[in-house]
Amino acid sequence: MNDFTPARDAKAKELKGTELAGPVKALKKPSLAAWVVNMLVRHETEQVDQVLAVGAALRDAATSLDGKEMRELTKQRRQLTNAVTARARGVASSLGVKVTQSVADQVEDSLTAAMLDPDCAKALRSGLLVAAMAATGVGESTAGAAVALPAALGFSATSAPAAPSGRPDLKVVPDPDADAKKLAAAEAALEAASSAEEAARATYDEADGAVTELEARTMQLQAEIDELKRRLVELEESAEEVDEELDEAEEARTEARTELRKAEQAREQAESAVGRLRKQS
DSSP states (O other): OTTHHHHHHHHHHHTTTSTTHHHHHTOOOOOHHHHHHHHHHHHSHHHHHHHHHHHHHHHHHGGGOOHHHHHHHHHHHHHHHHHHHHHHHHHHHHTTOOOOHHHHHHHHHHHHHHHHOHHHHHHHHHTOBSSOOOOOSSSOOOHHHHBSSGGGTTOOOOOOOOOOOOOTTSOOOOOTTHHHHHHHHHHHHHHHHHHHHHHHHHHHHHHHHHHHHHHHHHHHHHHHHHHHHHHHHHHHHHHHHHHHHHHHHHHHHHHHHHHHHHHHHHHHHHHHHHHHHHHHO
């Protein structure tokens, strides 16, 4: 990043007399996260293109997918951005720049934004970011504010040229720093692998926590179901007992009604007899 200012000034001088000279001269140094993304675009072009292709496919399919499918695709998207972010840290490390976790989070946010928002995808592919991006897939895009110039949207950065090989006619001289370089490369690979492992572990811990929580909830609901079943059996037994008592009470009422009618008839006969006797006397 230290060569930004002279490179900017040289480009502005090259563009002197055009409408881009002033805006280019006024450019400020990009944030570290934006620079890491730009280096990723130039050094790992194929991986970036894969991220953008998957993002485009997800956006096209989003309207026709159900909730379960969307959750699975979202999980795959996170795994991909985690892996590519780890590679971005490796690229930065190979260029002599250490990337902290907070910067890596901004890099991953930028990759996610590019997968969710087509304008952010164009901004990322330009390789001309000056700020990290964030997007949710809804609302106004932040791509315009993240690129060096509005005209950068639609521009595709070219891959960084490979290191030039030595001329065939030159004698190969052992590099005294070869071991140090190998160690640095190995350390960069280790850092990238550790970052990928950390991301995978975080994803696993989140999933494991969700499983544990749901298992506890399942056990609680099953206990409630068992209690309700037990209570239902008790109520059914009580209902059968009440039905039997009702049958007995109805029979007793019928017998009592019969006895009542007999008593009424006997009273009526007695009243008639009394009335006849009174008339005779």
